[in-house]
Amino acid sequence: MKVLLIQAYLGRNESDGAIFPLGLCYIATALKKHEVEMFDPNTSRKPYEELTEKIKCFQPQAACISIRNVDTTQRRDIFYYFKTIRPTVQLIKSIDPEIKIMLGGAGFSMFAEKIMERIPEADFGIYLEGEESVPELLNNLNNPENTKGIFSRNNGVLKFTGIRGMPDFTNLPIPRRDLLDIAKYLHPKNNNIGIQTKRGCALKCAYCNYQFLNGAVYRLRSPGSIADEIEYLINDFNIRKFTFVDSTFNVPQRHAEGICNEIIKRGLDIQWSAWFDIKHFSEELALLIRKAGCRNIGFSPDAVTDKALSALEKGITEEDIKKSLHTIKKVKGIKAGYNFFITSPGQDFWGFLKTLALLFKIPLTLMGKGGCRLGWIRIEPYTKIYEIAIKEGLIDKNTELLPENEQQLSMLFYTNPSSKYLDVIARVVLDLVEKLLLPTAKSLLNSVRILLKFRRN
Template sequence: MRVLMIQTPSVEEISQERVYPIGIVLLAGLLQSHGHEVDILDMNLERDPFGALKEKLLAFQPEAIGLSLRNIDPLGNKTSSLIAPFIVTVRFIAAVLPQAKLIVGGTGFSLFPERLMLELPELDYGIVGEAEVSFPALLRSINNPPPMPGLCLREGSRVHVSPPATNFDMANYVPANRLLLDPALYQGINNYVPTIGIEAKRGCALNCAYCVYPQLQGKRLRCRPTTAVVDEMELLHKDYGIQSFHFTDPVLNVPHGHLEAICEELLRRKLKVRWDGFLREDQLNDKNVALYERAGCECFSFSPDGLCQESLDVLGKNLSEAQILKAANLVAQTDVVSVYHFMVNVPGETEKTCEKSIQFVERLYEMHSKKKNLGTIILNNIRILPGTKIEKIARAQGVIDSETDLLYPTYYNPKPFSAFRYKLETIQQCRNVFMWQGVE
């Protein structure tokens, strides 16, 4: 079967940061090993994405098309949505090649599978969550598929969504076949985000109030063998000249020992690459921070989210202010840049917690002032996603109601502190500019 894998628009415009679509490339390689003829299109690379799509459809004439909806919106407090270009893509394909089977997946789709299937009758099937097993199985029985994990199919006027698979054995993980989509196309196109991702594990055992990772990947951590992770990095470095990688794991340094083993292997092979990923603060110590730096960490990325203990507790972070500040003190002594992500106006915000938040931002800049290695502090309101604790809180408080459409950008940001983020951003940006320019 001829199968075209498409990364649908996942950035607002061509100038935005883009990443190599390892999900669809991985699946394309898997389908190829099952005897299918495959091709790939990343619409985010094209200056005329729909012109490129039409050309690819007519030239390749796929019998089945796998669509990845990675992002539903750009996040970062923005109110623009990526649903409209996705809908246009689906309808465009159905108009150009009405006989092709359309199958949709991706993180964005997995958050709203029933809603999107009902809104787009052009879609034949969907797959929620991991697709390594379900996608090839679906293609084998495309006209009458049996029950399988994550499958979304129509039953009359309704859509049935099977629970996603969360048990794929990462020891069987086959890296994306980069011959199917040249990484060189992504070299140098971003300003600060590494374009090439590496998946070292799946699953997250944490219970953060706003997060959907445990829903989509399960709570059990499934780690790839560390030598296999480094093999992939080495191949990409030697064959394609890739210098910088982003680990896509929900939390990179959990469980303890896995990232450490990756770093030891990088050092053993003398592999001169750079990498980053989101780190858990309470897992850091003098020894592993030094190891990460020696092994090529180019950015300590943190998402503690709460700017005071009250916020940390509401967000279910299972962290203390002291643990965050201890981690900050450790990384502030390195020659590596650090970036922190926090959420503002969380449930229970008061004048007192606002003042504590300001003081916390100031303390982070004070810690990093000597080395001037605080890249930035990113401040966001909470994007409300279905099935999260934040959604329940927002409904109970009347911030959202039964008519609120969470498919489109919806943030938890009620009065009287709805403008507090702007005050914090002013403080943060002022401190950032003064720090980098050496002005007291």
């Protein structure tokens, strides 16, 4: 069967560049018995026109749309990606109503039933990881009830065949990357090509639904197969920069060490970034990852005070954050970005001030080796923060977490009810810092640099 795999159109150009659709690469690899092509509107100048052309030319019998993000999750950059999905589905059906349309992806699974209701033109929805369910469904298109993990319609009535177990990730083949022009995803600053070394996360941060998406038990790939995948990217595409897209790269720590040792043993000349858990971060590990090519680390301590850290169930302390800063400062060649929430459960006035101070403290401590981003928690389904927000009266059980528009989306960010005024102050301060102070500091620094250069000459 001819199958067209489509990455959902985000509806705008992201300054961080388009993300290479790793999920679709896994699906494409699982469809080895089918004729598969891929299309990413996010790298085209005329997304809908080019999609139309692709469909007319390839004439697929099935189209799989990967809904990775539904929105930005950023309160200061509210944008609702989801609004492009129904027009895309309608466009495909208008070209050929016989094409069977399947929706899937992390963003889809979080709101599966609602999305199927809001897009009645979609034939099927595939819940969670799709490597086993998609090929099985394609073989049973007339009897979808035989495939677990599927939303389908029977005389217009939506049916769900029930949750299926997660695929055996450890033994999945290396995902193919040859169906799109990978060069379009190269970005001067970001590593938009991903490699996945594990699925699942055993940590339980209160705002995160990773356990719903990929389970609470780690499914690990062997260091050898990770290194093979890196060699495939180098040899076939000359890609030497990428991100490990795992929940956290360094948990379990032995696995991370094994991967680094394998990279070093094979002498792979690469540069990569990854998310790291602060608790399991040490100077020895920092030295090892640097030797293996790590250049950028993402940390998500999310809160500063022990009270807020404990309310977010982070399993770390303020002391752990300080230690990590010290390590990054000491180990040359690695940069780190820290993410925090302005207001979270357990946040008080003191914590709020400390959080704002980090905007300056982290860049100054790391002296050009990193920075800090402050944001708000987007209340997502299958999280503890959803329950907390209901308990605190911020939302109620009937609040729709898949909003209709950006206005409704703006109401889905967590703010601590005991410190609402801090929220307003934070937004003003952040605007001031990002729009005025930081640009001024940067241009001042540049002027000083130019002046020094001029004097030297």
